[in-house]
Amino acid sequence: MDRIDLHTHSTASDGSNTPEKLPFLAKDAGLSAVALTDHDTVAGLDAFLSACQKVEIEGVSGIEISSRWHFPGEVHVLGYFVNPADRGFLKRLEFLQNARSDRNGEMIRKLQSLGIDITLAEWQREAGGEIVGRPHLARLLIEKGVCRDMGEAFGKYIGTDGVAFVPKEKLTTVEAVRFIREFSAAPVLAHPGLLKLDTGTLRDFLVELKDNGLAGVECIHSDHNEKMTVKLLELAVRLGLAPTGGSDFHGTPKPRVRLGIPEVPGRYLEGLKQSFSGQLERGF
Template sequence: MPQSTPPRSLVDLHMHSLHSDGSMPVKELVARVARRGVALMALTDHDNTGGIASAAQEADRHGIDFIPGVEISSEWNGIGIHIVGLGIDIENANLQAGLDKIMEFRDWRAAEISRLLETAGIPGAEQGARELAGSRMVGRTHFARWLKDSGHCRDNGEAFQRWLGRGQVAYVPSDWIPMVEAVSWIRQAGGIAVVAHPGRYKLSADRLCTLFTEFRAAGGGAIEVSSGSQAAADREHLGKLAQQLDLAASLGSDFHGPEIGHAEIGQLAPLPDAVQPVWECLGHSIPHDKH
């Protein structure tokens, strides 16, 4: 049987570089965005904006419309929820103070994971993870990659199953900020807050609706309706919820690197026709295909 053509979008508002847990330097990432034919992009590294200035410069060089972004680690009712901020002013003092607070926790968690691994007979993990990270933002994925590269496990999945996952010897619980606080930082920085990949949270329909309702009440503005890291079948349901709750719709691949198991840049089903695209709320027109 013939293979179906993968979906392709001219817009991709969720991706990561070496400034968080992506595997590509900013310059290479934006060049890949250009090769994929994406005309409007956002860089949304976890809990920091260190790559934004260079990404904006590279996007301009390639003729790509650019939206500055960030993905903030937060918590709602005991569940980790990622909130993307789009159209943010990266010079905003309140936003940067908040992100610094998260990074301080990440620094502590990295040291604690390393201590637990050393107690289990695996020394040098923090140094190895930091060398792989290439920036201050060190997460569990960097430890997983180091454990794999240093021969302690076959792949990242085994690293989490044996060492880093919940209940394992080097598991350190997250202590993220409340979701409403993340939304507040984004709004203070002039941006629109977006619930990232809501289909990944494994919430019942009622709880998902409650999450979105409380998010909207806190000042949230959009949900990621089409995402490379959730089931494609979620798109229609999430689009209807966005309409019902008067939330805009975003889309993003959540690309981390060519060797990491998320969708390719721009490999996204389009938004449902009836929703309000978040980029229009930010003053960006729908890009035209350059091919």
């Protein structure tokens, strides 16, 4: 079977492999296509796509945007076939990233007010890339001897119940879907199984997103069990959404997750392209 992976992260966000290296790993894993879907950034795409050409694997340009909806937790929306050279798109992304950096400053101020010797510059240095995320901050807190491990860093300080936690300024999920659409890319709801919604609520949510331009649903994902995968595949067919899938490979930050696992059939990429171009023809 022709196998693909439509969900991976590089050092441009919170993965441990460079965008140049991922296509080589994907080729080694026997995949015919791989997508790079870093959190809120397309900074890795140029390097990723040229490495894909070099190893002769189909590279899909993507992004994963964080959003919020009426239930707790983040809702992630994948965007496929984004154009990393689109200036308008980059400008809007920059705006989202600025909202994130204000939040980071506020978290640092909270930690300082608890008597912890820490600065935003140290956090940025620890991150080393464009995305400065909480896992990097947790690592810094461990290095400084403030916490023993990630669990303590998140539980006590920077997780949603932590004393230094500051919520993110985020788009709503409908806004994220429209944002991706606006720049002629295909929005796909990421790992819906993690939302822990009952079937009725999930169906209504998907219908609402489809009305706003959603093209597909990530049915296969490393955090979905078989029951969830089957349920999502059924829902996708019933609602006329393209099923997609990917590992959500991060490298060392998520050592359990391997590139290309669970297996995703290559025809899903063709299906997404078709359903997306069909929507474009209908004037979405």
